Amino acid sequence: MSFDETPGADNGHEMRFDPARMRRTVLEMAYAGSTVHIACAFSIIELMTVLYRHHLRYPGNDPRAEGRDYLVLSKGHGVMAQYACMHELGWLNDSHILNYFKDGSDLKGLSDSRVPGLEVTSGSLGHGFSVGVGIAMGIQRKGTDQKVYAIVGDGELNEGPIWEGALLAAHHKMDNLMLIVDKNGFQAMGETGEVLALGDLSAKFASFGFETLEIDGNDEMEVDAAICRLWASGRGRPKALIARTVKGKGVPFMESDNRWHYTRLNAQTYAEAIKALGFSEH
Amino acid sequence: MRDAFSSALVRLALADPRVLLLTGDHGYSLFDEFRKRCPGQYINAGIAEQNMVGMAAGLARVGFRPFVYGLAAFVPIRTVEQIKLDVAHDGLPVVLLGDGAGFVYSHLGTSHQSTEDIACTRAIPSLEVLSPADRFEMTASVDRAYEANGPVYLRMGKSDRGDVHAGPIGTLSPGRLLQIRVGRADRPGLIATGSMVCTAVEVAAKRELSVWSAPSLKPLSADDVSAAASGSSGLITLEEHSVLGGLGAAITEITSERQPVRVLRIGVPDRFSERCGTHGYLLQEHGLDRAAVERRVDEFTASI
Numbered sequence: 001m002s003f004d005e006t007p008g009a010d011n012g013h014e015m016r017f018d019p020a021r022m023r024r025t026v027l028e029m030a031y032a033g034s035t036v037h038i039a040c041a042f043s044i045i046e047l048m049t050v051l052y053r054h055h056l057r058y059p060g061n062d063p064r065a066e067g068r069d070y071l072v073l074s075k076g077h078g079v080m081a082q083y084a085c086m087h088e089l090g091w092l093n094d095s096h097i098l099n100y101f102k103d104g105s106d107l108k109g110l111s112d113s114r115v116p117g118l119e120v121t122s123g124s125l126g127h128g129f130s131v132g133v134g135i136a137m138g139i140q141r142k143g144t145d146q147k148v149y150a151i152v153g154d155g156e157l158n159e160g161p162i163w164e165g166a167l168l169a170a171h172h173k174m175d176n177l178m179l180i181v182d183k184n185g186f187q188a189m190g191e192t193g194e195v196l197a198l199g200d201l202s203a204k205f206a207s208f209g210f211e212t213l214e215i216d217g218n219d220e221m222e223v224d225a226a227i228c229r230l231w232a233s234g235r236g237r238p239k240a241l242i243a244r245t246v247k248g249k250g251v252p253f254m255e256s257d258n259r260w261h262y263t264r265l266n267a268q269t270y271a272e273a274i275k276a277l278g279f280s281e282h
Numbered sequence: 283m284r285d286a287f288s289s290a291l292v293r294l295a296l297a298d299p300r301v302l303l304l305t306g307d308h309g310y311s312l313f314d315e316f317r318k319r320c321p322g323q324y325i326n327a328g329i330a331e332q333n334m335v336g337m338a339a340g341l342a343r344v345g346f347r348p349f350v351y352g353l354a355a356f357v358p359i360r361t362v363e364q365i366k367l368d369v370a371h372d373g374l375p376v377v378l379l380g381d382g383a384g385f386v387y388s389h390l391g392t393s394h395q396s397t398e399d400i401a402c403t404r405a406i407p408s409l410e411v412l413s414p415a416d417r418f419e420m421t422a423s424v425d426r427a428y429e430a431n432g433p434v435y436l437r438m439g440k441s442d443r444g445d446v447h448a449g450p451i452g453t454l455s456p457g458r459l460l461q462i463r464v465g466r467a468d469r470p471g472l473i474a475t476g477s478m479v480c481t482a483v484e485v486a487a488k489r490e491l492s493v494w495s496a497p498s499l500k501p502l503s504a505d506d507v508s509a510a511a512s513g514s515s516g517l518i519t520l521e522e523h524s525v526l527g528g529l530g531a532a533i534t535e536i537t538s539e540r541q542p543v544r545v546l547r548i549g550v551p552d553r554f555s556e557r558c559g560t561h562g563y564l565l566q567e568h569g570l571d572r573a574a575v576e577r578r579v580d581e582f583t584a585s586i
Contacts, residue, residue: 113372119343121371124363130333131368134340137325142344161364164333171328 017049020277022084023250025097029080031270033101035109039248039260041081043184047243050223051149052085063091063117069146070135072119074128075153076111086117126159133165136177151180155187158196169238170209178239184247186258205240217243251276283441286417288315290424295320304338305351306331335361338376339368347375354380354396358435362402370409370433377427383439384522385564397550401527403435404500411500413437415479418447419497422454439522440477440561446495457503465492470583471514475529478520485576496529504536511541515586518546518579525549546582548575
């Protein structure tokens with residue numbers, strides 16, 4: 001099956017990957033582990049939802065299947081969103097979620113590639129994309145139709161190796177590689193525009209030789225359509241999806257409030273956030 | 283020695299199509315043969331070492347066997363974090379080739395000199411570190427790096443100092459010391475690596491000292507080091523690398539626990555090169571030329 005033939009195909013997981021439920025999973029983990037980076041996970045929930053539901057292929061539902069597509073979460077700070085997807089797929093169980101950060105547990109606060117389902121060890125930014133470029137080059141050499149997606153944060157674009165990798169991906173005509181920028185407009189210490197202005201990202205990546213689209217990254221329909229369109233266009237060109245997102249999306253008091261990059265939940269904010277997602281307290 | 287490197291790499295690449303050579307726009311004539319015979323396995327990743335090492339990790343993840351070449355000042359030094367996180371963390375079969383280690387680029391100054399690479403790579407878990415002394419050790423090291431099927435740093439230093447072995451050394455066993463010369467047990471023994479093995483041999487001859495070459499710095503056989511220590515009155519280490527964190531440190535880490543003995547570490551003092559000149563000139567500046575080494579060996583021998 002190639003994506004060009006079956007745009008937007010349902011991988012049989014329509015019932016899974018409900019964004020509100022995934023956000024609840026993130027809150028449960030964050031509360032259980034008393035940890036941070038909630039807002040970093042919330043901005044990419046719809047991107048993850050669409051990728052896992054419609055695009056990523058894991059033969060036999062095996063996270064290590066040889067012929068799988070690769071989702072490289074270069075912005076490792078959003079890893080709880082990926083854990084939530086892995087929970088939807090049954091790769092993680094409730095105990096993984098509720099025992100997050102317990103002594104001796106496997107799931108770390110940033111992506112660790114030794115966990116099946118996570119492809120890179122990230123958190124130090126600007127690493128995952130290069131690894132993704134290497135995976136895409138390897139797949140290109142093998143001649144299979146596997147796809148590689150790399151999600152990077154807009155703040156992460158400060159890192160030099162991203163641009164080294166972008167040059168190389170275009171030079172080697174990696175049309176099996178899609179860079180997805182989670183453009184939530186914030187990085188740890190403030191707005192990206194204040195810290196280090198990124199300018200016109202679509203124009204930047206287009207000038208590198210990427211096929212680019214900019215869309216609302218919290219709109220599932222737009223995300224799905226854009227991914228299909230990017231794969232169908234620009235043969236011989238890598239793809240860049242600039243996804244405008246809201247940091248903290250889904251819980252109004254977290255949205256675009258950068259404190260939720262590093263604030264921990266307490267009993268009250270946890271209950272309020274769960275309620276804001278439309279769930280009753282539990 | 284460089285021919286031995288090139289031949290071994292070409293041989294491996296011809297035998298295994300998964301072998302890829304990545305270079306950060308370095309290598310010049312070193313890769314003429316490789317490019318001629320295995321053009322499809324040669325990738326110039328541009329002057330972008332960080333991306334190159336990350337990319338090598340990605341290639342290894344999908345079954346390839348990347349050999350990543352750069353000057354030691356850049357691979358590993360510029361890319362230590364990529365080596366740690368992208369390569370070594372998952373034990374990926376990526377071979378890092380650091381050329382021109384030590385003071386090979388003696389005229390170019392600090393940016394191209396590398397006297398901290400062993401210290402940095404030794405401290406990275408699961409990374410094996412090799413440092414061949416002559417063409418025979420080079421051939422065995424390249425083969426070992428391939429056979430290791432895991433992360434390896436292969437240090438390539440001054441390569442024109444001649445042979446220290448009489449002929450091929452066969453398979454290189456990780457960690458083993460190779461005895462080059464048997465000396466008197468009532469005198470200190472010399473353990474050297476890379477280009478300094480030649481100096482050790484020159485210095486040892488008329489002093490009747492034992493000499494071991496250490497082509498494999500990590501792992502390092504505690505048994506071999508203990509045996510060398512117990513068969514000598516003390517140990518002297520020689521390396522074209524900082525006295526901090528390199529061969530000398532590795533030896534003392536073992537002797538202090540297993541076979542306490544006095545150890546003189548001869549290497550690059552904890553400072554950058556002041557001036558430029560020939561390789562020989564810089565060795566002199568850092569007290570690593572033959573005359574300076576002889577002086578220190580004699581003082582140490584007399585003090586025991």
